[in-house]
Amino acid sequence: MARIAFLGLGVMGAPMARHLAAAGHSLVVHNRSPEKARAWVQAHGGSHAATPAAAAGGADAVIACVGTDEDVDRVTQGPDGAFRNMSAGTLFIDHTTVSARIARKIAEAGRRQGIACVDAPVSGGQAGAENGTLAAMCGGTEEAIGAARPLMEAYSARIVHVGPDGAGQLTKMVNQIAIAGVLQGLSEAVHFTKAAGLDPDKVLEAVSGGAAQSWQMVNRWDTMMRGEFDFGFAIDWMRKDLGLALDEARRNGASLPMAALVDQFYAEVQAMGGARQDTSALVRRLNE
Amino acid sequence: MARIAFLGLGVMGAPMARHLAAAGHSLVVHNRSPEKARAWVQAHGGSHAATPAAAAGGADAVIACVGTDEDVDRVTQGPDGAFRNMSAGTLFIDHTTVSARIARKIAEAGRRQGIACVDAPVSGGQAGAENGTLAAMCGGTEEAIGAARPLMEAYSARIVHVGPDGAGQLTKMVNQIAIAGVLQGLSEAVHFTKAAGLDPDKVLEAVSGGAAQSWQMVNRWDTMMRGEFDFGFAIDWMRKDLGLALDEARRNGASLPMAALVDQFYAEVQAMGGARQDTSALVRRLNE
Amino acid sequence: MARIAFLGLGVMGAPMARHLAAAGHSLVVHNRSPEKARAWVQAHGGSHAATPAAAAGGADAVIACVGTDEDVDRVTQGPDGAFRNMSAGTLFIDHTTVSARIARKIAEAGRRQGIACVDAPVSGGQAGAENGTLAAMCGGTEEAIGAARPLMEAYSARIVHVGPDGAGQLTKMVNQIAIAGVLQGLSEAVHFTKAAGLDPDKVLEAVSGGAAQSWQMVNRWDTMMRGEFDFGFAIDWMRKDLGLALDEARRNGASLPMAALVDQFYAEVQAMGGARQDTSALVRRLNE
Amino acid sequence: MARIAFLGLGVMGAPMARHLAAAGHSLVVHNRSPEKARAWVQAHGGSHAATPAAAAGGADAVIACVGTDEDVDRVTQGPDGAFRNMSAGTLFIDHTTVSARIARKIAEAGRRQGIACVDAPVSGGQAGAENGTLAAMCGGTEEAIGAARPLMEAYSARIVHVGPDGAGQLTKMVNQIAIAGVLQGLSEAVHFTKAAGLDPDKVLEAVSGGAAQSWQMVNRWDTMMRGEFDFGFAIDWMRKDLGLALDEARRNGASLPMAALVDQFYAEVQAMGGARQDTSALVRRLNE
Numbered sequence A, B, C, D: 001m002a003r004i005a006f007l008g009l010g011v012m013g014a015p016m017a018r019h020l021a022a023a024g025h026s027l028v029v030h031n032r033s034p035e036k037a038r039a040w041v042q043a044h045g046g047s048h049a050a051t052p053a054a055a056a057g058g059a060d061a062v063i064a065c066v067g068t069d070e071d072v073d074r075v076t077q078g079p080d081g082a083f084r085n086m087s088a089g090t091l092f093i094d095h096t097t098v099s100a101r102i103a104r105k106i107a108e109a110g111r112r113q114g115i116a117c118v119d120a121p122v123s124g125g126q127a128g129a130e131n132g133t134l135a136a137m138c139g140g141t142e143e144a145i146g147a148a149r150p151l152m153e154a155y156s157a158r159i160v161h162v163g164p165d166g167a168g169q170l171t172k173m174v175n176q177i178a179i180a181g182v183l184q185g186l187s188e189a190v191h192f193t194k195a196a197g198l199d200p201d202k203v204l205e206a207v208s209g210g211a212a213q214s215w216q217m218v219n220r221w222d223t224m225m226r227g228e229f230d231f232g233f234a235i236d237w238m239r240k241d242l243g244l245a246l247d248e249a250r251r252n253g254a255s256l257p258m259a260a261l262v263d264q265f266y267a268e269v270q271a272m273g274g275a276r277q278d279t280s281a282l283v284r285r286l287n288e
């Protein structure tokens, strides 16, 4: 069993850390707002530290699930960052969805200190984190991912080593691009179904078994029809992720017309008050 | 067992008629280009007729799977149309993907003659027709669909009665709208994967189990990656279908920005020579 | 001076007919709702007729400015259509914005009767019609346009013979396509100006002299900023025109992604109650 | 007459500096690649300096026209930046198109040192710079712009004080957003004109006087028709500028669907080799 520092106890991080503790690892947790760390320790044991550096002292592995590029930068390489206190032979796993650029920068810094780094953004959402059934898309060396895998298995149903440093983040971008198209198509399908006066249940029954099927159709059709959006993966996060993909596309030369358009449509839903709602709230700009 | 007139022996119609014959029904077939009808009879028995009207004489049910609104109009109500020769108490099933307007017009004409009409466009493609696993989305009265169901079961795995006359066609539009979004998202995902230099198999493994999953992703990712498009559902048909949806939206007030955009992107693929290629060839305008 | 039958006394037709009367021509007018025709005669002299055919009897030229393809078809070739009563050597000018297909069909019918036909949709709007400063974009033979020109000069500042039958209509489509792009760009510029908290007058002063300049910017910036839209060219008409362009593009293979998208955005403005508002109300879906 | 340090002698900067010298000011120029500075001095007199700081020593005003946010940051606040060597009471004018954020950051730094700062991106392109007829859209205090105006008049036909620090940059974004819409509309109009087989000269004559008119239509229609794009404002710069607008919109909440889409279409033209071509090369993705 390993000594693990876990940084970031939000919607995703808290249940991930819980699964690690339940698996028998010994945890020191840290969170920007310390009350979350205190509450977590009260509920799940272990201890909490005031800074990433303090948490990392003596750890075999440091795992982060914070918010943005800046957050990851700060918790790793900031003045109180974990890297200040990590020794050669340790492991760093980042589950935050960030740019490939920062993932490579961290891996580079890790290499200089002998820290093995894995960029491993996840899909599966809050439910996946709670149930320990996340999918982790991983970038890094074979060895780094080999070392990380037993830890990640505590909360992941699927762990795929896609490629070198940053490949995990790039794969997450592919994931979000595909989702953007699915959701805009689904939003228009829902909107048209209503405008045409069709029975939504019958339509779903008729179309969900064939070429139009998608995870989103199976899991979001009913809530979109009822206008329920206060759950799931927040539009603010989705815009962050689409922004990462669009930035990366600027570098690699890809053209992403639909992703760019949907990103702007999300701006309209944010303006309608939907920033914290599930990405399926994309339909709101058509239905309201 | 019923006496059935089958009109239209194309990619879809020929195998549907074959399943009916195999189920023991007695068939008279008709096709615009008579050689297809002759060949079908040679292979599967029954007889062929020179006109829809001739085929319909004495039939319990007339089933059509032709091309467009004009085609359906002609085979039902044209000078040699089937309706000239159908008596009260018979059944007309249309599997062509057409407008809701023409479906309602035919049902109206049927009502005057005592012919029960079902609009029942299908999904599942050529493979579904060959294997008898189509999904039929049906509009019409409870009785009409009740009468049609045993016949359609010869080639359908799923038969859903969605609503009144035209509801089948409207549901097919919903289906195509959803597919358009899925395919544009998937095209950009494929394109980005290549631009980013990722291993396509690893990416698929990582993303196909979660929120980005779709039938198209599972069934088209590999062929899109390899640039194989000479199979499946033709772009020409897809543009016809999106055109039907966009026309209907003009009437019911729905806004379909993505469907409209993808329809234009398909024009670009047609200009690249892709008119007869599978709808997944949408990726060609990004990759070439 | 000529004997002219004028069909359609709407926002555009009434002032056009008035300019013809003022130029000394003798007019018989007809309008679907007869009260408009009676009112026009009361104000401007001449006489009115109950049907297009009646109006056309004895006329040297018949000029139409009605609504849609169906309307033009009816007033020319319907049971009471003008063509029933026109003799060889007369002239037909159509100012309605319609499809190139119907323009060609009418010209073809005209040719069989010895009627010279001109398709001459106009730009310049209500103001252009009132002031007699319209621009007419014309399709037809050199002779037909030569004959039509002196009449059209009564209300046109610019008359361009673009090409054969239908070329006038196709040119009008080009015009509307260009406008759609300009207006969406301008809408986003206005919206961004507000979101950025800039002084609209200063911004207009800074940008209206250069590469971003457009007729719409010069003439609509202020009203868009103030949210005034109850004037000008109605969105319902614009959608009809974009529909004509998109239909024609289906035939000629052009891809019009932006026109298709803006057409859908207009559906959103129609749903907001903007159907009769000026096309610049496109900004409403961003600003409200 | 003033002592002026001019930083950045590219397509825009070199002629701007030339106009200043011609107006009698005394210039010290600096450019990243020193050969441009040497050549400029050979042609127009003055002297050149190895670093921005060296150029700025003793200057009354420092004027920059470099490339990006990073470039402006470096030439002002980098280790060899001009601000190291500027004294209270001097003036800094930035003609580079950059973010409002960096403009505000520089103004803030200027304020601490008593340097008056103006963000003054320009429009008018290379021709405007050569002919001294640029339009400068300015952000800053009344005093700063008052001081800058006489210098900028050497190469500007129009100078508008739009608002506080950053307002010049925000106005330039408005300009580019409007242009993006105009150019996509125009590209589709050009493409449709060709697909419809119309005479481009006649079409231009017919549509350029009315509601579809734009600077781009008047100045680019012919070259777009002929496929000439090796001049003008480069697509690489346009994507930078649209990127700035889209980034700013993320902050101010604006939705820019068309700007986002056109930005991606430009990626397609870059992939076709159009990175250095005029922005009107947007039509290439439709015509080729």
Ligand SMILES: NC(=O)C1=CN([C@@H]2O[C@H](COP(=O)(O)OP(=O)(O)OC[C@H]3O[C@@H](n4cnc5c(N)ncnc54)[C@H](OP(=O)(O)O)[C@@H]3O)[C@@H](O)[C@H]2O)C=CC1
Residues within 6 Å of the ligand: A007, A008, A009, A010, A011, A012, A013, A030, A031, A032, A033, A036, A065, A066, A067, A068, A071, A072, A074, A075, A095, A096, A097, A098, A122, A123, A124, A125, A126, A232, A233, A234, A237
């Ligand atoms: N929610 C979801 O469904 C999914 C989220 N993700 C990604 O996972 C990441 C986390 O998402 P989620 O858990 O929902 O977000 P939350 O905002 O709920 O959690 C982020 C946590 O990180 C902490 N944090 C941020 N910065 C720092 C810092 N510098 N030092 C210490 N702690 C810090 C925050 O602290 P504080 O309490 O102070 O805010 C917060 O508790 C994001 O990148 C997101 O895109 C990926 C897949 C699904």
Ligand SMILES: NC(=O)C1=CN([C@@H]2O[C@H](COP(=O)(O)OP(=O)(O)OC[C@H]3O[C@@H](n4cnc5c(N)ncnc54)[C@H](OP(=O)(O)O)[C@@H]3O)[C@@H](O)[C@H]2O)C=CC1
Residues within 6 Å of the ligand: B007, B008, B009, B010, B011, B012, B013, B030, B031, B032, B033, B036, B065, B066, B067, B068, B071, B072, B074, B075, B095, B096, B097, B098, B122, B123, B124, B125, B126, B232, B233, B234, B237
């Ligand atoms: N292909 C697919 O994967 C799917 C197709 N569809 C829909 O099913 C319909 C048929 O598609 P598909 O089978 O692929 O098309 P095909 O073109 O292969 O078949 C259409 C058949 O109808 C015949 N036909 C057309 N008009 C007439 C007429 N007036 N009188 C007699 N026969 C006529 C044609 O004859 P001829 O031999 O002279 O051309 C042809 O054999 C379309 O509406 C399509 O959108 C729906 C789902 C999937």
Ligand SMILES: NC(=O)C1=CN([C@@H]2O[C@H](COP(=O)(O)OP(=O)(O)OC[C@H]3O[C@@H](n4cnc5c(N)ncnc54)[C@H](OP(=O)(O)O)[C@@H]3O)[C@@H](O)[C@H]2O)C=CC1
Residues within 6 Å of the ligand: D007, D008, D009, D010, D011, D012, D013, D030, D031, D032, D033, D036, D065, D066, D067, D068, D071, D072, D074, D075, D095, D096, D097, D098, D122, D123, D124, D125, D126, D232, D233, D234, D237
């Ligand atoms: N071109 C146009 O039509 C218009 C351009 N603009 C904007 O004006 C700016 C300049 O454009 P343009 O002149 O065309 O671009 P160029 O690339 O031709 O010129 C930029 C110049 O700045 C120099 N430079 C860049 N960074 C530094 C640095 N750190 N230190 C010293 N010199 C530096 C470059 O040096 P080096 O020789 O080493 O590359 C180059 O000479 C851009 O922001 C552009 O968006 C605005 C309106 C129109």
